[in-house]
Amino acid sequence: MxxxxxxxxxxxVGTHLRHLLRSYGHQVVGTGRRSRTAPDGERYLPxxxxxxxxxxALVDAVRPEVVFHLAATLPQRGPDTEDLVADTVLTTYNVCRALRATTGSAPARLILVGSSAQYGAVPPEQNPITERTPLRPLGAYGHAKAAAESLAFAMAADGRIRVTATRPFNHVGPxxxxxxxxxxxxxxxxxVLAGRRDRLRVADLDAVRDFTDVRDIARAYVKLAQPHRAGGIYNVCSGAGVTVRTVLETLLDLAGLDGATVEVADGGSDVRCQVGSAARLATEVGWQPTIPLRVSLRDLLAEMIDGHRPQTDEEGAA
Known part of the structure; x- marks a missing residue:
């Protein structure tokens, strides 16, 4: 085990990942800044x-064979730049340093979760983006994720730990x-369905993104953590470009609404098109996404209609 x-x-993502790891028979220890009660069959250490x-002290107490390092601060939550960098880079350094001090029959494995934000504004004609695409991060989050990845590989250069870095693209799903x-x-x-608003105000409907169900992403992380994997860098994505307009139209169709409820506002992202290539993950690991976008959106919308308002914390999602 x-x-x-x-x-x-x-x-x-951590919630889906924990459940998946347990279903495969792994002993799961969670950690975060908040105090929590661990679910049955797990441990949790704040x-x-x-x-x-x-x-x-955490790593010494747990003695993990593998660490999935998801902890980070989402840029959308408006953190101070110094806090964002500390939560991304300093935590990675401390985890790597602690793992390097452990001893065992094999080096501890680190699955480092980065972000497609590391790629930044890649020209549309250079999509799909591969792991060899030069990094052009635009904001502090992308730069911090790139720095954390570089730092982790530097800490692993002498073989005392084994690092696999992921660059997931847009997540979707429950x-x-x-x-x-x-x-x-x-x-x-x-x-709109509940009558809390009359119209949907949206912008940037023509931006193209690469959406992958969170459950498929968690499955990719588990497959990458297999003991025989040598490490490296992997995009985690569907490989399919979808406009934000298509996402909205699918949600409207699932809800039985039409475009008359939509009000398009000005504004847009500096990243007009970001589509990844998952060819390396498919070839070397045998992973492919299995959950269609419509199913992901159906499950997500069902939660929202039921009044569920998920609150993520300490975890990055592209």
Whole structure:
């Protein structure tokens, strides 16, 4: 039985990942800054990973074979730049440092969750984006994720830990909150259905994104953590470009609404098109997404209609 430590364990992806790990028979230990009661069959240890001594004590107590490092601060939540960098880069340094101090029959494995924000504004003609595409991050979040990835590989250069870095693209599916594209649109559609608003005000409908169900993303992380994997960098994405307009139209269709409820506002993202290539993940790991976008949006909208407003914390999602 493998002992897996999940940082940011009760955020959106962490919740799906914990459940999946348990279904595969792994011993799961979660951690985050908040105090929580662990679900049956799990352990939970509250730790601030910005504290080097506390992080070392956590790793020493758990002795994990693999760490899934999801803990981070989402840029949409408006953190101070210094806090964002500390939550992304300093926590990664402390986790790597603690893992390097452990001893075992094999180096501890670190699955480092990055973001497609590391790629930034890649020209549309250079899509789909591969792992060899130069990084052009635009904001502090993308730069911090890129720095954390580089730092982790530097800490692993002498072989004392083994790092696999992921660069997931846009997430979708149950548990999404309104900091995500699909989550924000689904909430507005649910509000119209409930009479909380008359119209949906949206912008940037022509932006193209690459959406993957959160459950498929969690499955990719588990497959990448298999003991025989050597490490490296992997995009986690569907490989299919979808406009935000298509996401909205699908949600409207699922809700039985039409475009008359939509009001298009000015504004847009600096990243007009971001579509990834998951060819390396498919070829080397045998992973492919299995959940269609319409199913992801159906499950998400059902939660929003039921009045569920997920609150993610300590976890990044592209």
């Amino acid at each position: 493998t002992t897996a430590l999940v940082t940011g364990s009760h955020g959106w 730790v601030d990973l910005r504290d080097a001594r506390a992080t070392s 548990g999404a909150d309104t900091t995500t594209v699909a989550g924000a649109l689904a909430m507005r559609v649910a509000d």
